[in-house]
Amino acid sequence: MTERIVVGAALLDGDRLLAARRSAPAELAGRWELPGGKVEEGETPDAALVRELREELGVDARPGERVPGQWPLKPPYVLHVWTASLLPGSAAPAPLEDHDALRWLSPGEIWDVPWLAADVPAVHRTLTHLGVTPPAGPPGA
Numbered sequence: 181m182t183e184r185i186v187v188g189a190a191l192l193d194g195d196r197l198l199a200a201r202r203s204a205p206a207e208l209a210g211r212w213e214l215p216g217g218k219v220e221e222g223e224t225p226d227a228a229l230v231r232e233l234r235e236e237l238g239v240d241a242r243p244g245e246r247v248p249g250q251w252p253l254k255p256p257y258v259l260h261v262w263t264a265s266l267l268p269g270s271a272a273p274a275p276l277e278d279h280d281a282l283r284w285l286s287p288g289e290i291w292d293v294p295w296l297a298a299d300v301p302a303v304h305r306t307l308t309h310l311g312v313t314p315p316a317g318p319p320g321a
């Protein structure tokens with residue numbers, strides 16, 4: 181089966197990372213993730229990232245670089261993470277689609293929310309890639 185990429189945005193404001201709480205489907209609702217979604221046929225991952233952030237959060241974002249690594253999701257999907265930042269003049273993020281809450285998490289707060297399982301190693305890697313040592317955790321991981 182051909183792998184399909186889900187791109188997650190590590191949207192940064194200084195050293196704070198935006199986390200989004202899923203509102204659907206039922207089995208994922210209430211868990212937190214990096215905003216983003218499936219890369220469509222013929223689309224580049226960074227273009228998908230910009231599109232998804234506009235649709236889901238109503239923001240204008242600039243993709244940064246890919247965080248090395250990939251994390252398996254339900255086959256055939258794998259999670260890739262890209263850093264991103266808001267363009268000057270962008271609206272503030274709002275949970276328009278797929279999410280019902282957003283939080284900017286400082287490194288010390290990073291495990292305060294129940295992330296989706298695949299996001300725990302992905303978020304950990306993202307912080308270390310950014311030169312931040314995340315606190316131990318989350319509980320139970």
Ligand SMILES: Nc1nc2c([nH]c(=O)n2[C@H]2C[C@H](O)[C@@H](COP(=O)(O)OP(=O)(O)OP(=O)(O)O)O2)c(=O)[nH]1
Binds near residue numbers: 215
């Ligand atoms: N966007 C995103 N999805 C994630 C993360 N971690 C994780 O396990 N997933 C899963 C949840 C979903 O099953 C799948 C992504 O689907 P999605 O619903 O966000 O994709 P999409 O916006 O393109 O939606 P659709 O075309 O299916 O309607 O990957 C993450 O950090 N970000």
